[in-house]
Amino acid sequence: MQRVKRHWIARPGSIGWMLAAFVCSSIVLFGLLYWLTSSYLMHEVDERLRGEFAEFHEIDRATAIETIGALSRRDVANMRPYGVFETNGTWLAGNVARLPKLKERKPFDYTQTIDDGGEKTTGHYRGIIIPTQGGLRIVVGHSIDEVRGFDRTLLKTLCAGVALTSLLAFACGTALTYFSNRRIAAIGESAREIMTGKLGQRLPQRGTNGDLDRLTAIVNTMLDEIERLVDEVRGVCADVAHELRTPMTSLRAGLERSRRRGGSAQDYARAIDEAIGQSDIVLNRFTALLRIAEIESGSRRASFRKISLDAVMRDVAELYEPLAEHRQLSLTLNASTPVEVTGDFDLLFGAIENLVDNALKFTPEGGAVTLGIQMEGGQPLLVVTDTGPGIEPAERGEVLRMFYRSRTSAHSIPGHGLGLSLVAAIARVHDAAIEILDNEPGCRMQLRFPGHGHA
Numbered sequence: 001m002q003r004v005k006r007h008w009i010a011r012p013g014s015i016g017w018m019l020a021a022f023v024c025s026s027i028v029l030f031g032l033l034y035w036l037t038s039s040y041l042m043h044e045v046d047e048r049l050r051g052e053f054a055e056f057h058e059i060d061r062a063t064a065i066e067t068i069g070a071l072s073r074r075d076v077a078n079m080r081p082y083g084v085f086e087t088n089g090t091w092l093a094g095n096v097a098r099l100p101k102l103k104e105r106k107p108f109d110y111t112q113t114i115d116d117g118g119e120k121t122t123g124h125y126r127g128i129i130i131p132t133q134g135g136l137r138i139v140v141g142h143s144i145d146e147v148r149g150f151d152r153t154l155l156k157t158l159c160a161g162v163a164l165t166s167l168l169a170f171a172c173g174t175a176l177t178y179f180s181n182r183r184i185a186a187i188g189e190s191a192r193e194i195m196t197g198k199l200g201q202r203l204p205q206r207g208t209n210g211d212l213d214r215l216t217a218i219v220n221t222m223l224d225e226i227e228r229l230v231d232e233v234r235g236v237c238a239d240v241a242h243e244l245r246t247p248m249t250s251l252r253a254g255l256e257r258s259r260r261r262g263g264s265a266q267d268y269a270r271a272i273d274e275a276i277g278q279s280d281i282v283l284n285r286f287t288a289l290l291r292i293a294e295i296e297s298g299s300r301r302a303s304f305r306k307i308s309l310d311a312v313m314r315d316v317a318e319l320y321e322p323l324a325e326h327r328q329l330s331l332t333l334n335a336s337t338p339v340e341v342t343g344d345f346d347l348l349f350g351a352i353e354n355l356v357d358n359a360l361k362f363t364p365e366g367g368a369v370t371l372g373i374q375m376e377g378g379q380p381l382l383v384v385t386d387t388g389p390g391i392e393p394a395e396r397g398e399v400l401r402m403f404y405r406s407r408t409s410a411h412s413i414p415g416h417g418l419g420l421s422l423v424a425a426i427a428r429v430h431d432a433a434i435e436i437l438d439n440e441p442g443c444r445m446q447l448r449f450p451g452h453g454h455a
Helices: 001-006 012-057 062-069 145-195 213-261 265-296 299-303 308-328 343-360 421-429
Strands: 083-084 091-094 108-118 118-129 135-142 304-309 330-334 340-342 369-376 378-388 432-438 441-446
Touching: 012 118, 012 135, 062 083, 062 091, 083 145, 118 145, 118 304, 145 213, 213 265, 304 308, 308 330, 308 369, 308 441, 330 432, 340 343, 343 369, 343 378, 343 421, 343 441
Parallel strands: 330 369
Antiparallel strands: 083 091, 083 135, 108 118, 118 135, 304 340, 369 378, 378 441, 432 441
């Protein structure tokens, strides 16, 4: 039992893999966000530097020296440094100390020591070398200390976000594992009780319509059907034992009487005939039970085909017409409309035969039995009516059970209580509904088949 229980507990490994995947995804997402932001800010600086190219490229020598000298004396000179140089690198003006030995017209990073109120600091810049038509080289710089500061702040923020996200994911994963394990443990406990034989027990539901709730509802529906089938099997076993006890007891008593009396050969022959009669009763009941089991297994569905239901009705009416005349009963067939259903000919014949046999059996002399087939609401409807005592409303569901016999006919009319059970089984395998109604007087039995049945 312990090994089964371990399968019912959610394994933390799956939650761990999901948590790791979530954290890795968050790191990748935040890293991409940092890279895009940093690249965008640096791109904006480069665009500003390139914007200076058109202004200084065509400037003459004297104007360049004068303009750069003026720009280098501004308050924002440390933020936007400029320098003008000869082609050989000789400094002419500005607050950029030297000409970098880098490609012209392409932005680059560089550092420079600046005097900030008497305090020497190192500044980080983005610069570009602009060649002028006068043969000079102008260096235009732009401080990126604020961009670098923003990058550091953004990086710290993203790291904190990753840490908080990972912590939240871990907390959620732990809570999910805990609640899932508790829920699965409750389901497992109920399942173990059901396995011990408590078929009335059901798996717990929360009514949240979640995945587990939907699965639990399906399993509970299955358990309802299993419980019903088990109850039916128990009932059938008890009914079989009860029904067979009487003929077997009678058979044994008859054989014992014959042995005790030790009479003539004629007495023995009579006892043997009685034993054969009782054996036939038992065999007939077993045959009926086996036929019901075969029908309910659904194996006969493979042979289903289009059947002319009105033709089956005519065959049954012809078979029972002599018996009806013998009992002085009127047997009428109303099947003028061709009606087709999908089914098994032998099974449908057996169902109608049982209905007609019951109707003739319970109808008193001078009564009438009517067979009919019609379309009602687009569905084929098979009807068998009689003018007998009918079936009480309280018994109409019970008479379809195996071995059940109506209280009004249990002792007066012979039978073993399996005829209508057989009809009900045939109706189920054909997806037909069996209805028992009043005929005023008598009983009206109906089989309502699905679909359209016009030939």
